Amino acid sequence: MKYYETHKVEDGITRIESLQTGEYMYLIEGTDRAILIDTGMGLGNIKEYVDGLTRLPYDVVLSHGHIDHLGGSFLYPCVYMNHKDIPVFKEHSDKDKRDKSLQNILRVHSFPEDDYAPVKEIEILPLENGHLFDLGGLTIEAIKAPGHTPGSMCFLLREKRILFTGDACNTFTFLFLEGSLPIQEYQKTVGILLDRGDEYDRVLLSHGTPVVPKTIIQDVYDCCTDIMEGNVDDVPYNFMGVEALIAKKIGPEGARVDGKLGNIVYRKDNIFS
Numbered sequence: 001m002k003y004y005e006t007h008k009v010e011d012g013i014t015r016i017e018s019l020q021t022g023e024y025m026y027l028i029e030g031t032d033r034a035i036l037i038d039t040g041m042g043l044g045n046i047k048e049y050v051d052g053l054t055r056l057p058y059d060v061v062l063s064h065g066h067i068d069h070l071g072g073s074f075l076y077p078c079v080y081m082n083h084k085d086i087p088v089f090k091e092h093s094d095k096d097k098r099d100k101s102l103q104n105i106l107r108v109h110s111f112p113e114d115d116y117a118p119v120k121e122i123e124i125l126p127l128e129n130g131h132l133f134d135l136g137g138l139t140i141e142a143i144k145a146p147g148h149t150p151g152s153m154c155f156l157l158r159e160k161r162i163l164f165t166g167d168a169c170n171t172f173t174f175l176f177l178e179g180s181l182p183i184q185e186y187q188k189t190v191g192i193l194l195d196r197g198d199e200y201d202r203v204l205l206s207h208g209t210p211v212v213p214k215t216i217i218q219d220v221y222d223c224c225t226d227i228m229e230g231n232v233d234d235v236p237y238n239f240m241g242v243e244a245l246i247a248k249k250i251g252p253e254g255a256r257v258d259g260k261l262g263n264i265v266y267r268k269d270n271i272f273s
């Protein structure tokens with residue numbers, strides 16, 4: 001079964017799409033080293049696949065500890081991740097949790113059991129705010145972005161003026177999960193990304209539309225304000241049995257009907273700190 005496909009974003013940046021589960025990973029190559037942002041659900045063998053894409057030595061960084069970002073980590077001896085996400089990483093490494101999530105999002109309903117990276121002990125290297133990865137001609141800066149999870153991180157590719165947000169800020173930002181920060185706290189995170197808006201032009205996401213303009217950050221910031229002020233459409237949404245609300249009404253393709261990009265899925269009991 002074919003699990004991955006690549007799309008060249010531009011020189012030095014490759015988007016790797018998981019064909020069965022839909023999430024994206026990014027391979028960024030400098031002149032000396034490369035970096036892999038996220039490892040997907042863990043179907044197939046992402047390590048072998050990426051090893052075939054680059055001859056450079058590379059580090060693996062996780063934007064956060066969710067199942068659809070950590071799955072292939074177990075194929076590596078170590079990965080970088082913010083240690084605040086270690087509890088969620090452990091929870092999402094559980095076999096039952098993985099099986100349930102796969103049933104929920106899998107585009108096909110069976111695959112060879114051996115094609116699922118087995119969970120094993122790996123070293124999780126610390127990833128702090130401001131951590132720099134020098135790839136040779138390209139520099140990645142890790143920026144803390146708590147909200148979706150406590151340890152969520154964004155990555156700024158300075159020279160190319162690109163911000164990778166993982167799930168920290170996107171077109172359907174999940175803030176209803178156990179462990180998600182209240183909207184009021186999360187808005188501070190988005191405010192920091194907004195304050196740094198003169199350092200990037202584009203935002204690359206992990207799900208859905210892969211490349212979006214940076215106005216998405218302002219949209220999500222404003223969405224936080226609208227949630228706190230009750231200026232929302234509150235469309236009911238159920239995710240694996242958890243009831244939540246979509247702040248701004250969406251059309252059949254999942255895009256906001258008012259034409260804005262950023263949106264938030266939240267719970268009424270998780271708005272104020």
Ligand SMILES: [Zn+2]
Pocket residue numbers: 064066148167
């Ligand atoms: Zn996530």
